[in-house]
Amino acid sequence: MFLQQLINGITLGAVYGLIALGYTMVYGIILLINFAHGEIFMAGAFVGLMMVTVFKMNIFLALILAMAFCMVLGVVVERVAYRPLRNSSRLSALISAIGVSIFLSTLALLIFGANAQGYPAQTFPVSQIHIGPAEISTLQLLILGLSAVLMIGLELIVHKTKIGKAMRATSQDYQTAALMGINVNRVISFTFGLGSSLAAAGGVLVGLYFNAVSWNMGLMAGLKAFAAAVLGGIGSIPGAMLGGLFLGIFEIMGVAAGLSSYRDAIAFAILVLVLLIKPTGLMGRKIQKKV
Amino acid sequence: MAEVLQSISNSIDPYILQIFVNIGIAIILALGLNLITGVTGQLDLGHAAYMSVGAFTAAIITINLNLPFSINLLIAGTIAALVGLAIGFPILRLTGDYFAIATLGFAEILKVVFLNLDITNRALGLSVPPANTTIPMPFYVWMITILVIVGVTFIQNSRFGRALKAIREDEIAAETMGINSTRYKNQAFAIGCFLAGIGGGLYAHFIAYINPSDFAFMKSIDILNMVVLGGLGSIPGAIVGASVLTVAPEFLRFMSEYRMLVYGALLVFLMVFRPNGLLGGVDFRKMVLRIFFGKKEKKPNVTIKAR
Numbered sequence: 001m002f003l004q005q006l007i008n009g010i011t012l013g014a015v016y017g018l019i020a021l022g023y024t025m026v027y028g029i030i031l032l033i034n035f036a037h038g039e040i041f042m043a044g045a046f047v048g049l050m051m052v053t054v055f056k057m058n059i060f061l062a063l064i065l066a067m068a069f070c071m072v073l074g075v076v077v078e079r080v081a082y083r084p085l086r087n088s089s090r091l092s093a094l095i096s097a098i099g100v101s102i103f104l105s106t107l108a109l110l111i112f113g114a115n116a117q118g119y120p121a122q123t124f125p126v127s128q129i130h131i132g133p134a135e136i137s138t139l140q141l142l143i144l145g146l147s148a149v150l151m152i153g154l155e156l157i158v159h160k161t162k163i164g165k166a167m168r169a170t171s172q173d174y175q176t177a178a179l180m181g182i183n184v185n186r187v188i189s190f191t192f193g194l195g196s197s198l199a200a201a202g203g204v205l206v207g208l209y210f211n212a213v214s215w216n217m218g219l220m221a222g223l224k225a226f227a228a229a230v231l232g233g234i235g236s237i238p239g240a241m242l243g244g245l246f247l248g249i250f251e252i253m254g255v256a257a258g259l260s261s262y263r264d265a266i267a268f269a270i271l272v273l274v275l276l277i278k279p280t281g282l283m284g285r286k287i288q289k290k291v
Numbered sequence: 292m293a294e295v296l297q298s299i300s301n302s303i304d305p306y307i308l309q310i311f312v313n314i315g316i317a318i319i320l321a322l323g324l325n326l327i328t329g330v331t332g333q334l335d336l337g338h339a340a341y342m343s344v345g346a347f348t349a350a351i352i353t354i355n356l357n358l359p360f361s362i363n364l365l366i367a368g369t370i371a372a373l374v375g376l377a378i379g380f381p382i383l384r385l386t387g388d389y390f391a392i393a394t395l396g397f398a399e400i401l402k403v404v405f406l407n408l409d410i411t412n413r414a415l416g417l418s419v420p421p422a423n424t425t426i427p428m429p430f431y432v433w434m435i436t437i438l439v440i441v442g443v444t445f446i447q448n449s450r451f452g453r454a455l456k457a458i459r460e461d462e463i464a465a466e467t468m469g470i471n472s473t474r475y476k477n478q479a480f481a482i483g484c485f486l487a488g489i490g491g492g493l494y495a496h497f498i499a500y501i502n503p504s505d506f507a508f509m510k511s512i513d514i515l516n517m518v519v520l521g522g523l524g525s526i527p528g529a530i531v532g533a534s535v536l537t538v539a540p541e542f543l544r545f546m547s548e549y550r551m552l553v554y555g556a557l558l559v560f561l562m563v564f565r566p567n568g569l570l571g572g573v574d575f576r577k578m579v580l581r582i583f584f585g586k587k588e589k590k591p592n593v594t595i596k597a598r
Contacts, residue, residue: 033388081559088566091334095519098512099558106551223399223508230392265403268396272382275393279385 004134005256006249011140011209013248014147018202019225020232020240021154022074022195028171028235029191031090035097036077037199038222039104044070044200045207045217046108052123059123063146063204067197074196075189083185101218108215116214119207143205150201151241154194158237163190171235220264224251227271233284242282246270293425300427310541312429315436316493317533321517322443322526323486328515329524330447331479332459333383334391337398338487338514343506344401345371345488346495347411350419353496360422360431364492371488372481374401379480383473386462398511405503416502419495432493439486444526446482455479459524520561522568531569 019041026034044066051062081100085093124142128135158164169177170187178184206221207213224247232243247267254266274281300308324338349367352358358366382393405411424431446452457465458472466472495501513536521532539557543550561569 027388031388033391081563084563085566089523091328091519091523092562092566094334095516096559096562098516099555099562101555102551102558103555106549106555110548110552219508223395226392227396230389234388261407262403265400268399272393272396272400275385275389275396276381279389 003132005252007134007136007140009249009252010245011143011248012252013245014144015202015206016225016228016248017241017244018147018150018198019221020228020244021151021237022199023226023229024232024234024237024240025191025195027229029167029188032082032093032097033226035094035222036100036104037195038218038225039101040070040074040196041199041203041221042108042215042218043073043104044203045213046112047200048204049117049119049207049213052119063201066200066204070200071193071197074192078189078192105215105218112215114215116212118211118213124208139208143209146201146205150198154198154237157194163187167191224267227267230271230281231274233281236281236283239281239283296430297427300429308429310538312432312497314534314537315432316490316497317517317537318436318530319439319486319490319493320514321521321529321533322439323483323490324514325518325524325526325529326443326446326479327483329518329529330452330459331455331476333476333480334388335394335483336391336515337394337511339506339510340398340401341371341375341484341487342491342494342510343405343503344374345491346501346506347405347417348488349492350417350495350501351410353420353422354417357423360424360496363423364489367492368485368488371491372485375484376477376481379477383476383480395508398508402503402507411503414503416500419499419501422496428497432497435489435493439489440526440530447526451475456524516558520568522570525570528568528570535569
């Protein structure tokens, strides 16, 4: 029973982690809480769904196309709604992000209607594999495996490539990075693209896992993923993954313990507790207060 | 007197009347949040939660005790302020975005708790009987609104208000000047929550039905939009922001389902072209003086930054 819940929790947590990565990278670089990120996750789920139902594509191809689409969407959103506000108050950028979020979710409502839609059966053949007393479905394995691959890929990009180095430099000091000849705007666009494509992957996986894609799925998932990013220490990439896993496990354990009507509160209760005890999160850097 | 007012409110188109009352309530809420976010500089992403505390308190009092509405509202505001203090006391130590996230977290928790309490009738929500007032509701709401506007103006121009602005501009410098920033922040937060509670109580009795889900994250964001759109820290700004954002969806109603689409795009465009809000950086008193007395003052180009 415990093992089973642990497996379910880790699966959910892996998806939270995928979404949280986008929040944490963007916050790390331009200190913006990108409230439209949850909507990008929703868009990814819908694009994947469209590819599977309308164009009868293989789910893996659909996943890649959804990631590509959201990469472009993320870059466009940054260009239109955030870049003009780069030098104004951060609150203005936040409101702009909220505007984008309202726009995208309403657009999805208009295009796809108010009812939740599911991926057709046999999109991905699901069978159960028994591990001792617990069982894990092939779908859960897919989610875990894919998340792990994407996260390792991200780590490699951030730590082994030139643009990754530029990203790290920009997140440390925006102005100095620009002085050192880094094209900061391109780095920010790249970050948005990267984060958005990860969110799209998360969207397709969630759509498959819960078999429900709806126009308002982005809000709660986005808020929880954001909580995960803060939990792990906002700005820290391994932290976002860890935070996502923690949150997923706690949430599933809470539901298993009979708190299902408090499900949405669990994530935020953990968030508040972490903020009060260690505001920088599990893996966040301590920032010195300077006068 | 009451009959006269009643007949006046009966003669106005109920649709227009409803918009006016909504504007009044929105102004109260926006001014409360303006004190926390605009004047003191603490970004609060969960203001609707304190509104829900006030709304449910007032509704439960009306259902069970039927006290005079003014006393009822005072209790609702006080309870909201106490809840706000209980939440604010630990989290006001946090700075910047961490505070914002904590308010968001607490607001979601409060919503879920309300969804699970018997006294709030769980997810079914409460039907609220009419308020126990002698004056018709629209006039009552606007009476309170005007009281709040006057009160908040006094607060902002007082020694207390200046201390809050000092904290917004630079907390460390303010503390060096002998301002007890923790105490002031808590007081400002409590006053903001008190106003939210009053707004919530009025909302509950005017709409006559409340549900915990009405006070979700998007409601908090609505209030924040009003404050930021009008111009942070400016009372006329908050009033204009609240009015514009309450009326805008009504004007956009002819677009029916495209309404929220346009609303979202509008927010982005307004922020891109007026990042400091409609009245941000405008000194209202000087503007009035210039218009009426032709006084020309050279004013430095000051923009308000949130943090």
